[in-house]
Amino acid sequence: MPSQACCRACGSRGLQSFLDLGVTPLADRLLTEAQLSQHEPTYPLEVAFCPSCTLVQILETVPPEELFCEDYPYFSSFSPALLRHSKENVDDIIARRGLDGSSFVIELASNDGYLLKNYVERGISVLGIDPADGPAKAAEKIGVPTLNTFFTLELAEQLKSEGRQADVVHGNNVLAHVADTNGFVEGVARLLKDDGVAVIEVPYVKDLIDHCEFDTIYHEHLCYFSATALDHLFRSHGLYLNDVKRLQIHGGSLRLFVEKREDVGAAVRSLLETERLEKVDQLDYYRDFSKRVEHVKDALSRLLRDLKAQGHRIAAYGAAAKGSTLINYVGIGPDLVDFVVDRNIHKQGRYMPGQHLPIYAPERLLESMPDDVLILPWNFADEILEQQAAYRERGGRFIVPIPEPKVL
Structure with missing residues (x-):
């Protein structure tokens, strides 16, 4: 398995490690019952900073065929919040760009068609590109x-x-997943019409660090982006980061508007200046992150063990990839948590990586009424609390682990 000796973006050597989450299983490799007795592959999960172009990245690359193809369990349409977010994004782009029936939109990592269907409903031609069999079939x-x-x-x-260049190229939470970072961005440049725009969403590394969102680090996420690193990356391929929006989704994200012509707006200039002033472009900004991660680990472990000592029964909500990082790094196994629930029918009946917690439908919460439920995809906590109003009315409590463990 290749370990990264040089930067994924600029090729510079001298990457500086600042966080080691140990050796962990693949976050989205949910297990069948038959697989529980088989060898489960694990890989190092270490994060480093590039002093040359400021890109934050993990040092190990798992072959993408192991991550995204057969049996990939993530279907975007199971999240109402993500569906709303995507529709608002599409409505905004159609209005901004004056798109109509003559326009053409491509989405990279289009999953189950959750975003592109909004264009289809407006009579705009689209093409999705996605390697995962199940979601691609669902989109069709x-x-x-x-x-x-x-x-x-x-x-x-x-x-x-073939003459299929696009007016808009969408790429939501995919740029971080690509081992060939430069090939991907160069591909976007080729796909765009001269007056086209790439609309790309990425989790924001500043939010990750500031809010101690270490559980968003896993093998699918090879890179963690700042505006500074992105500006370097795009310019190296004749593209320009001309506008940016900060979003709350996924614990804090950036929506990037990237074009072939340079017309850098005030929002981009302001964000780049903020990163410079707060030293997001320097290793010092990341140095104490490891200590803060260790603190969350200790606090969450202590909270769960104290609750168990009081006789509480504990479950977890959401078989998310970030949940896999959390339970494996903290060591949350069957001795602490009885089971996990998830709305995604493709995950039910499986088991969490590493700790092998069984995954059921959310109805299990009302059936067995555990005292406490640990929310693994805490970025959708409000949505989950709303969905589980009946469980809360009957006395059930939720635990949000990030940025500091707390009981709701």
């Missing part, structure tokens, strides 16, 4: 044409040669 079923493959520079060249 709802009328979203999808290429079931990885997006590469070669594919971008092919689409361009």
